Amino acid sequence: MPEKKNVASSQETLLKVEHLCQYFKENKAVDDVSFEVKKGEVFGLVGESGCGKTTTGRSIIKLYNITSGNVYFKGERIAAGTGSYKWEIEKAKKAYTALKKSGVSGEKLKDAKKKRDEVIAEQKKQIRLAQEDQKRRRAVTDIQMIFQDPIASIDPRMTVRQIIAEGLVIRGEKDQKKIDEEVYRVLELVGLVREHAGRYPHEFSGGQRQRIGVARAVVMNPELIIADEPVSALDVSIQAQVINLLDDLRHKMGLTILFIAHDLSVVKYFSDRIGVMYYGKMVELADSDELFKHPLHPYTRSLLSAIPLPDPHYEKQRQRITYVPLKEHDYTVDKPSFREVAPGHFVHCNDAEFARYKEQMKGN
Ligand SMILES: Nc1ncnc2c1ncn2[C@@H]1O[C@H](COP(=O)(O)OP(=O)(O)OP(=O)(O)O)[C@@H](O)[C@H]1O
Ligand SMILES: [Mg+2]
Structure with a gap:
């Protein structure tokens, strides 16, 4: 994983997700989720399978008519539920x-x-x-999404050139020379070579395929990239390469990234801030360092306990904590909401927990 660089992310809010709900009939896949992404930052969104990370991403790029809530991009409402x-x-x-x-x-x-x-x-x-x-339904090409295996769903008879150029063509670009130049430019930007343009996706390794996926997104010159588990399917050594590439592009292009992952270890060094989701809810949100130093919500603690460290002494003592909501919370009367426990540190909690967390933070 790359060293964490201190990129001064601005205070300007690029993306604002406000009380987002996306229900699939009875299934509250995303339930009252709010967060902001500042221009230039990497915001990590983590949580176990099925907690609603992809649904959040897809709602932002308007693949659904959201059930409720609002999504603002550069201050303009791009999605609204009723x-x-x-x-x-x-x-x-x-x-x-x-x-x-x-x-x-x-x-x-x-x-x-x-x-x-x-x-x-x-x-x-x-x-x-x-x-x-x-x-x-303004086509929001300023936001691009990268998927886990971004070219798996694409027609295998398409060449890399066609795959990367697709968005430009849809946008109305007709000048083939201009298209080719763009394709070559982004191929090189992602660490591939122009000779790759004529080849087919199956001729590439997993890591290279992910680079093609990144090229396909950056060719649209987006301001925000939603990277949905872009490295989960890759070997650990290749994971670091792809993350380094995204980090590199972030600096070169001034990109803002919403980075979705299963576990905290992947997002730790790369993210400025991290949001933790559990069953459709955002349960904790804080600066990366803060979240690792002072995790408050029991689910965050359980996620942290699952991260192995290359320290044999620690490893011997490491105990995995399992999160059992019914054991942890009593929400029968005192109802929970998303609250700011310390500046910029939010936790989903009720009054009693809020008081306890505040006390805990004082001791730190
Ligand atoms: N199009 C859909 N129609 C109905 N239910 C859906 C749809 N998409 C997702 N779901 C459900 O919504 C919930 C959240 O799914 P989602 O894919 O957002 O989770 P996730 O956090 O991305 O999981 P993973 O880590 O496995 O990718 C799940 O219960 C899922 O079954
Ligand atoms: Mg997903």
Whole structure:
């Protein structure tokens, strides 16, 4: 893994994900997730299989009509869900019906009805605005996504040249000479050579294929790259090469990266900040160093306990902690939410846990 370099990521927010919900029927794949990515930073998103990392990425690039919440890119709303507004309408209707049933009448009931209708009108307005933004469906080519095996799903009869150029062609570029120049430029940028342009994906190794995937993304000159487990399928030695390449491009192109991974060891040195997801929820978010020094949420602790270190003494003592939510939290009355425990350090917790975490941070 590369040495962590201190890249001054700016304070400008490039991407803002706000109360994002993506439900697949009963399955709350992403449930009220909020985070911001600053321009120039690498934001690591980690968590076990099925916790909603890919769904978060796909929601950002508008592959779904999100259930609820907002996604802003450079201050412009690029995705908007209508769920929260619809839920507010339901709530207002229910409250009014309950009041009526309880026997309230006259002026009081009239007032309540007026209030309900105001809520409904306001929420309907928000729904219309969200639908307008959603419909605009501006092709957000400034955001590109790299997948685990990015060219596995591509027609094997396409040459590397065609694979890399596809986005440019879709964007409307017709000048073949210009396209070729771009293809050669990015091939070299990712550590391949122009002679590779005429070959087919199956002629390449896993690491090289991932480089082609990176080339395919950077040829669009994006500002943000969402890299979804780009190294999970690769040997450890090759993993470091691909991460080094992304780190290199980050500096050369001023890229911002949302880096998705299963485990913390991959993102540790590369990320400025890390968000930890568990079953559709963001459970902890902090600066990388801070998260490793002061992990608060028990799930983060369990992830950390799974990382082996090249220290035999530590390894002998290392105990894997398993996270059993029912044993850790009592959320029957005191409900949890995402709260800032220390500056920039957020944890999903209830009042009692919040007080305990604060105390814990004081001791550090
Ligand atoms: N298109 C879909 N339709 C229905 N359910 C889906 C869809 N995509 C994902 N899911 C479900 O949403 C949940 C989150 O899936 P997601 O792929 O986002 O997880 P992940 O964190 O990326 O996992 P992995 O580390 O295995 O890639 C899972 O329960 C999954 O089965
Ligand atoms: Mg995934």
